[in-house]
Amino acid sequence: MINRIVDLSEKLANKKKDDPDLLERMEVAAKGQSPRFLLISPIDRSSQDLQVLDMRMGDAFHATRVPGNALPPAGESPVLFGGPASYNRGFLQKRGVIVTFDSHESHEIVRESLLNVSRHSDLSGLPIIALRIDYSSGSARLEPHSYGRDYEGENWVLSRLQRPDPVDEDYLVLICSDSRVHPPPTPDGVPMAIQTLGGYVPPYSAGVAESQQLNEFFEKWFESSHTEHRILVIMHGSFRGDGPPCGAAQASLDPDKVSNDRLRPLIQKLRDEASRFEVSPSENAEDRVVALASAIKENLLSYPGIQAYSERDQLIEIAFMNTVTNIVAALRD
Ligand SMILES: [Zn+2]
Numbered sequence: 109m110i111n112r113i114v115d116l117s118e119k120l121a122n123k124k125k126d127d128p129d130l131l132e133r134m135e136v137a138a139k140g141q142s143p144r145f146l147l148i149s150p151i152d153r154s155s156q157d158l159q160v161l162d163m164r165m166g167d168a169f170h171a172t173r174v175p176g177n178a179l180p181p182a183g184e185s186p187v188l189f190g191g192p193a194s195y196n197r198g199f200l201q202k203r204g205v206i207v208t209f210d211s212h213e214s215h216e217i218v219r220e221s222l223l224n225v226s227r228h229s230d231l232s233g234l235p236i237i238a239l240r241i242d243y244s245s246g247s248a249r250l251e252p253h254s255y256g257r258d259y260e261g262e263n264w265v266l267s268r269l270q271r272p273d274p275v276d277e278d279y280l281v282l283i284c285s286d287s288r289v290h291p292p293p294t295p296d297g298v299p300m301a302i303q304t305l306g307g308y309v310p311p312y313s314a315g316v317a318e319s320q321q322l323n324e325f326f327e328k329w330f331e332s333s334h335t336e337h338r339i340l341v342i343m344h345g346s347f348r349g350d351g352p353p354c355g356a357a358q359a360s361l362d363p364d365k366v367s368n369d370r371l372r373p374l375i376q377k378l379r380d381e382a383s384r385f386e387v388s389p390s391e392n393a394e395d396r397v398v399a400l401a402s403a404i405k406e407n408l409l410s411y412p413g414i415q416a417y418s419e420r421d422q423l424i425e426i427a428f429m430n431t432v433t434n435i436v437a438a439l440r441d
Contacts, residue, residue, distance in 0.1 A: 109338055110425050110438045117292045117429070117436040124433075133165040137432045138352060143169040143287035144203040146196040146234075148189065148225065150175035150210060151325060152275060153243060155291040155298035157208050159272035160246050161265060165434075168206070169196050170285045170303035174321035175210065178220035182228045184317035186374060190228065191305045192285040194371040195356070197230040204235040204261050209251065211242045218251050226255040230370060237262050246271030273297045278336040280329070282307040282404060284354055289344045289429055292436050299340070305356035306378055306400055307341060311410040319411075326413030337417065339424045341404050343397035347428040347437050353393030354431070360396055361389075381407070401426045 124130045147168040149157040152175050158168065171192035173179045182190035196202060205225055209218050222238055225231060235258035238251035248269055250262055279299035281291040284307050291301040302309060302322075313319045330337055345353045359366055360378040382399040383389060390396040405424050408414055417423060428437045 109336075109422060110340070110427055110436075112295050113292050113340065113427065114436050114438055116295070117434060120293060121433045121435045130165060134432050137166055137288040138350070140352065141166055141169075141287045141355075142199055142201045143167055143196075144201050145169070146171060146193060146202070146205045146231070148173055148179065148205065148207045148221075149301075149303075150208065150213075151280070151302055152277065152300045153208060153210060153241070154301035154303055155281075156243050156272035156275055157241075158290055159298065160241060160243065160248070160269060161206065162268040162270055165290070166287050169199065169287045171196075172302050172304060173207075173221065174318070174325050176213065176217075177321045178217045179207070179224050180317040180321070181224045182370075186316075186318070187304050187308060187310050188302070188318045188322075189224075191371065191374040192303070193225075193228045194230045194368055194374075195285065195305055197368060197371075202234060204237055204258055205231055206237045206239065206265065208248075209238070209240045211240055213240075222251070222253050222255060230368070235261060237265055239265070243272060243275070275300060277329070277332070278334050279338050279340065281340045281342055282309060282408075283342045283429070284344055284356065286344065286355065286431065288352075288431050288434075289342075290434060292342070292429070292434065305374060306354055306360070306397065307343060307404060308356075308378055308381070308400065309404055309407050310377070311407040312412065323411045323413045326411050330413060330417055337420075337423065339408065339414075341401050341408075341424060341426045342429050342436065343401050343426070344429040344431050345394045345397055347394070347430050351431045351433070354397055357393040357396040357400060360400075361391070361393065397428075 172188040235256040274297040276294040276297040363376040366372040381403040385399040385402040
């Protein structure tokens with residue numbers, strides 16, 4: 109199955125060569141990222157959000173919410189929400205936080221999620237754009253709230269709405285929050301995606317809200333009628349030639365240099381988890397993400413909701429994506 113994703117990513121990269129805007133973005137991406145938005149999406153709508161909001165390479169740094177659940181406070185969602193939000197603080201051109209909800213999600217989910225976004229100290233001062241989206245038509249309406257708002261930004265976002273490709277629920281992608289890497293298209297649309305720092309997912313822990321929510325998500329997904337359940341762990345960096353490394357992986361080479369006190373423990377965790385699969389500590393981000401991918405795969409299998417299906421062939425596969433071209437490779441070149 110990975111081969112089809114690889115082929116599709118190559119075709120898409122070829123198409124990009126005819127798009128002057130994307131070519132320019134790729135040039136900028138080769139030097140770094142400076143996203144304007146932190147985008148918090150439900151797992152099943154993560155890829156579609158980038159399309160519906162026309163967020164192109166470099167526009168949005170991504171965090172993740174488990175669909176059907178309110179976004180927990182940062183301390184109860186350190187990996188899906190807290191970490192990416194803290195990392196986002198370092199971007200100079202940040203302009204706001206966009207939080208999306210599916211049309212059927214309850215008012216209570218919206219209310220509690222926005223409250224927890226507003227309470228994250230690394231997001232303080234940033235306006236929140238809350239959208240309830242109808243993904244079948246590509247329309248959206250604003251959810252009013254009493255935290256900071258940016259009416260100009262809201263109008264700009266609403267003016268760009270477009271209908272997304274269908275979501276292919278056979279595929280779940282784990283990929284970095286990095287604004288330059290987008291989940292790759294699948295044979296039938298765009299995948300569901302968990303976007304975190306380095307694509308990292310922690311081992312199952314019954315006492316942590318995000319862990320419980322993730323486990324329930326996995327349970328529901330495997331119990332659904334889908335014939336295939338494919339999990340792709342996609343690490344990114346300078347694979348297949350030149351390209352900038354994964355910033356989170358790079359930081360994990362020397363976590364003590366991370367000045368943000370709320371971010372440092374997570375970066376340390378990435379290092380500690382990756383080191384279980386390293387003979388000696390990695391000296392570059394490309395080696396680090398290879399080890400981290402193994403840790404992520406092992407962590408996924410610790411969720412009871414996945415464990416029961418662990419014997420399936422090709423349930424979890426690891427792939428690599430070039431940060432700039434977004435071309436996917438099955439094995440490291
Ligand atoms: Zn990254």
